[in-house]
Amino acid sequence: MKHPSFQILPxxxxxxxxxxxxxxxxxxxxxxxxFGLGVIDRGAQKxxxxxxxxxxxxxxxxxxxxxxxxxxxxxxxxxRAWRMLYLDPLLxxxxxxxxxxxxxxxxxxxxxxxxxxxxxxxLVRALHSATTTxxxxxxxxxxxxxxxxxxxxxxxxxxxxxxxxxxASALAMMNDDPTAPWSLAQLAQEVGMxxxxxxxxxxxxxxxxxxxxxxxxxxxxxxxxxxxxTSLVTVAAASGFADQSHLTRIFVRSFGITPxxxxxxxx
Numbered sequence: 001m002k003h004p005s006f007q008i009l010p011x012x013x014x015x016x017x018x019x020x021x022x023x024x025x026x027x028x029x030x031x032x033x034x035f036g037l038g039v040i041d042r043g044a045q046k047x048x049x050x051x052x053x054x055x056x057x058x059x060x061x062x063x064x065x066x067x068x069x070x071x072x073x074x075x076x077x078x079x080r081a082w083r084m085l086y087l088d089p090l091l092x093x094x095x096x097x098x099x100x101x102x103x104x105x106x107x108x109x110x111x112x113x114x115x116x117x118x119x120x121x122x123l124v125r126a127l128h129s130a131t132t133t134x135x136x137x138x139x140x141x142x143x144x145x146x147x148x149x150x151x152x153x154x155x156x157x158x159x160x161x162x163x164x165x166x167x168a169s170a171l172a173m174m175n176d177d178p179t180a181p182w183s184l185a186q187l188a189q190e191v192g193m194x195x196x197x198x199x200x201x202x203x204x205x206x207x208x209x210x211x212x213x214x215x216x217x218x219x220x221x222x223x224x225x226x227x228x229x230t231s232l233v234t235v236a237a238a239s240g241f242a243d244q245s246h247l248t249r250i251f252v253r254s255f256g257i258t259p260x261x262x263x264x265x266x267x
Contacts, residue, residue, distance in 0.1 A: 006257045008265035009132040013143050015091035018132045021256060024079030027072040029208065030254035031216050034086035035110060036064035037150065039124050043080030047072045048207070049113035050160060056114040059121050063110035063154060069207035070113070083128050092151065095144075099151050111156040123150050163205040166191040170202060170210065178217035179240035184210060214240075215250055222247060226263045235259065 009018040017034070022042070029048060044057040050068045055075070062082070064070050066089055074080050096108055127146035130139055163171065169191045174182060187210060188198045202210050222239040226232075232244055241247040244259075251259045 006261070008257070008262065011131050012133075012135045012139060013131050015088035016131050016143075017086040018084070018128060019086075020081075020083040022079065022081035023256060024074050024077060025072075025256055026074065027070075027256065028253040029069050029071045029212065030219070031067050031069055031208075032064060032086060033066055033220050034088055035066060035092050036062075036084055036086050037110070037124060037127075037154075038062050038082050038084035039121055039128070041081040041083060043078055044075040045072050045080050046075060047113070050207075051113060054114040059116065059118075061115045061117065061120045061124055063113055063115070065109045068109075083125075085124075085128055085131060087147075091147075092155075095147055095151050096155055098148060100155060100157070107158050108155050109158045109160065110154045112154070115154075117153075120150070120153050123153075164201065166193060167202055167205045170198065171206070171213075174210070174214050174217055178214060178221050179238065181240075182210075182214060216254070219251060219254055222251070222259065223262065226259065227266050229263075229266065232259055232263060235263075 005023055006021045007019060009020060011018045038061070040056050040058055040060050040062060042058055044055060046053055046055045047062075048069065048071050050065065050070075056062050062084075092108075100108055123146050127143060127150060130142045130146065133139075162168070170187050173187065173190060184195045184198065188195045191198065193201070199209055202208075202213070206213055208216065218240045222235050222241070225235045225238060230238070232247070236242075236244040236247040239247065241250070248258055248260075251257075251262070255262070
């Protein structure tokens with residue numbers, strides 16, 4: 001099996017994170033807080049998405065929406081190579097205002113998790129290249145043009161149903177304080193459900209159990225601290241993980257790189 005290779009690339013445009021990878025690693029189910037946009041360069045994978053299981057092969061554009069539960073499993077031992085951009089929702093909001101004039105802020109999503117389209121593939125590759133190479137006098141113009149054209153092809157008003165009020169309350173509690181030592185009994189009591197009802201309805205609404213969801217929120221909190229330059233020992237304790245090794249195991253399974261590699265890329 002090929003040794004995992006992941007690289008976080010410097011981005012010249014605010015609100016965009018960039019990476020490239022060549023790996024046979026299987027990702028566990030996880031989420032991102034940003035819009036994800038990329039291209040498979042070699043090999044193939046299958047992945048869970050908000051629209052079920054999809055397969056992606058060479059040249060396919062892959063997308064993920066903020067909060068969308070997904071994973072990634074290679075279809076052969078040789079793995080796959082891909083490049084990704086992660087777009088801050090505030091950046092997408094501003095661009096979508098030009099493209100989808102009648103949609104309220106945040107009420108849109110990428111409509112398809114895997115797309116075979118030559119024009120779209122070329123746009124995403126051009127956007128990735130422009131974002132990760134030394135800036136030129138026209139870099140910003142090229143990046144913004146590519147972004148607007150990609151969003152025009154991919155963005156549509158959201159069709160995902162909102163969770164029931166009780167599940168929304170449980171989500172809000174964990175979102176507001178992801179490092180708190182939440183128990184299933186405490187959450188269930190707060191929303192007026194039995195523990196079993198909460199687990200079943202929460203999983204149906206989000207694609208994750210309450211425990212798995214809380215781990216994802218803690219991971220995102222840890223990433224925010226690392227982007228601010230916080231040491232890993234402090235990050236693990238401040239994010240609700242038992243220790244640094246616990247943070248590392250969950251981080252690698254979700255994002256493919258160690259917390260140390262992510263922290264170094266932010267410096």
